[in-house]
Amino acid sequence: MMRGSRLLQRGVTLIELVVFLVIVGIALSAVLGVISRAVATSSDPLIQVRALELAQAQLDEILARKFDENTPSGGVPACGALGGSACLGISPDSGYDDVGDFNGYSDSSHPGYTVQVSVQNAGADLGLNAADARLITVVVSAPATDRNPAGTSVTLSAYRTNF
Helix, strand or coil, rough: CCCCCCCCCCCHHHHHHHHHHHHHHHHHHHHHHHHHHHHHHCCCCHHHEEEEEEEHHHHHHHHHECCCCCCCCCCCCCCCCCCCCCCCCCCCCCCCCCCHHHHCCCEEECCCCCEEEEEEECHHHHHHCCCHHHHHHHEEECCCCCCCCCCCEEEEEEEEEEC
């Protein structure tokens, strides 16, 4: 041992402790900011998936119906075809037994979501007579979120032909 030399002190000075606490505080606030942002937006994908599921279910339900009020069971002969009765066209009624009945349909029975349906003749889009195909468009409006205050909407469309 050396005599007369200073003894090494072990420990932390007050300034080092304060600097350490400031650095840890800044890092902790950054981490908490990221976590709070993730928690705030975590419901957005669930809302979008729910809207998509509602739109797909409604579209599937409509596509399962016959083409026209005068379409016979099985679809043969097709209305408007040789040997078939004349097509009535898009004529909504409360029976919802054919595609045209869903034109103007609206459903808000799912809290926060609104389902709207439009049906229009669109045979020309497919190179057919105008009345030989119908374009079905389902729009589901989802509730607003913090990240998207206007809300989201999902639109699905499909053609139904007169076969």
